[in-house]
Amino acid sequence: MMTNLPRRALLGAASLALPVWAAPRSALAQAAPAAPPTGPHSLAPLPYAFDANEAAIDARTMELHWRFHHGAQVNNLNAALREHTALQALPLDQLIMNLNQVPDSVRTAVRNNGGGHANHTMFWQVMGGRGGEPTGTLAAAIAQDFGDIATFRTRFNAAANGVFGSGWAFVTVTREGRLAIATRPNQDNPLFDGQRVLMGNDVWEHAYYLRYQNRRAEYTANWWNVLDWSRIGARYDAARGGTLTV
Ligand code: MN
Numbered sequence: 001m002m003t004n005l006p007r008r009a010l011l012g013a014a015s016l017a018l019p020v021w022a023a024p025r026s027a028l029a030q031a032a033p034a035a036p037p038t039g040p041h042s043l044a045p046l047p048y049a050f051d052a053n054e055a056a057i058d059a060r061t062m063e064l065h066w067r068f069h070h071g072a073q074v075n076n077l078n079a080a081l082r083e084h085t086a087l088q089a090l091p092l093d094q095l096i097m098n099l100n101q102v103p104d105s106v107r108t109a110v111r112n113n114g115g116g117h118a119n120h121t122m123f124w125q126v127m128g129g130r131g132g133e134p135t136g137t138l139a140a141a142i143a144q145d146f147g148d149i150a151t152f153r154t155r156f157n158a159a160a161n162g163v164f165g166s167g168w169a170f171v172t173v174t175r176e177g178r179l180a181i182a183t184r185p186n187q188d189n190p191l192f193d194g195q196r197v198l199m200g201n202d203v204w205e206h207a208y209y210l211r212y213q214n215r216r217a218e219y220t221a222n223w224w225n226v227l228d229w230s231r232i233g234a235r236y237d238a239a240r241g242g243t244l245t246v
Pocket of ligand 1: 065069120202204206207
């Protein structure tokens with residue numbers, strides 16, 4: 001113990017009061033595993049609490065899904081772009097709309113993780129509400145393209161329930177405001193084909209298995225109870241105005 005005394009004296013009383021997280025950076029760096037690149041893409045905080053969607057999705061699933069599934073895709077996307085500075089400068093939608101310009105060596109990683117980052121970013125945005133029905137210009141568009149909201153919901157759920165294995169069901173929207181239902185496997189996104197996404201549901205098992213196990217149709221039926229139609233309506237208006245990204 002005697003050998004510690006001079007060091008403690010040098011640190012001084014103020015240093016001794018610092019909490020653990022304020023330890024010298026060099027000590028922390030040696031203890032931590034190699035960190036993934038921190039950019040250019042990042043995992044945004046959820047716009048609500050983990051339990052905000054309990055009417056359809058339990059809090060534990062929300063946290064695991066956002067923190068680990070989406071989080072890993074952001075880290076893997078940044079890792080794939082590590083040596084591609086020109087691609088790092090592209091906004092996410094521009095990156096995944098131009099996969100043919102991504103080098104072969106990282107194209108699959110960008111497709112899966114860039115697509116996944118876009119899909120989940122959209123997914124968090126359209127939830128956090130209490131369901132109900134759309135209003136305004138979006139309601140009129142649904143009436144024009146599907147007849148009524150019940151038909152729209154039935155057709156969307158049939159598409160979502162029919163996805164074989166892991167994938168997504170989407171509603172795409174044109175600049176003219178026309179709506180269409182689409183599905184994609186894995187983490188593919190309609191932006192790969194130049195189509196903007198109004199809304200979409202994740203039907204990978206990780207999205208619902210803790211509460212619903214194999215009962216995907218129960219999950220897709222309940223999902224409508226947590227949609228935020230004001231946010232989806234804003235996405236619709238942005239799509240028509242040419243400002244919707246992912
Ligand atoms: Mn997911």
